Amino acid sequence: MKVPLFHLGYTLDSGQVFRWTLRSGWWEGVVGDRSIRLRQEGDELITRGDADEGFLRQYFRLDDDLETIYDEVSRDECIASVIDRFRGMRLIRQDVWECSASYLLASYANVPRIKMMIESVCRTHGARLRNGRHAFPTPEELAEGGDIASCRLGYRADWLRCYARSVRDGEFDLERLRALDYESAVRYLKTVRGIGDKVADCIALFSLDHLQACPVDVRIARAMRERYGVEGSYRKVSEHARRHFGRYAGYAQEYLYISEDRARKVPRSACSPGTRTPAP
DNA sequence: AACCAGGTCTCGA
């Protein structure tokens, strides 16, 4: 299929999703119960597996007008250069259940470990697919049996099982969540044990279309400190970013994230703190 | 071998 401005590699390797791996030129992943393989050649996206065009258009937010978003968030030279470096990276629209359950596990762990935890949860609780991989388990599957102790989730195991049960029992209502505005959604999400400020923002941004959400993890905190001179409480940093970058702050956040991520290996792309702009 | 990781919870000011 033909795609607009889009970079598959940056998008799948930006720490948003955890079930994709690059193997001999193909990105292989499972989304819900779809097993998919993808490869990009220019503006052509080549697909194998259970991926129809409509699904991919939704999943990769191909209807987002990136140029408009770039114009909107490019409030300073620093973010503009980061965007330029990773042009085409898109936010991914994830299923609310899979996204929330995944990020519940993501706390205080690095990406390789998060991937391991999620794979073992899928292997022990999810339906087996044709190619040997496993679907992401439903709340029912996760609430019932399965050897969750073998998944090495640490203290997250209780969080996950409790969350699955409360979703299964209708005590936590995903449909209700979907209907809420950004701030109400975050408030509701934080009633779940194991979901705090950061994870709630991730869920809001990655699965609820609240593009103003700006999750602040250690990398974003570092970027905001070093590049904008902003530090302090989660609320302070996150709200500053939201004011500074505007209604698409979540996009800006993801570009900062991937930039900080790549900067660990590659020497830092010089972006002096002097490019700071005054707060309104 | 330390230190860190897409943080949250609890508790005390």
Add this chain to the structure above:
DNA sequence: TCGAGACCTGGT
């Protein structure tokens, strides 16, 4: 509302 400490576990 904010900061400090503890915390399962595996990468780096």
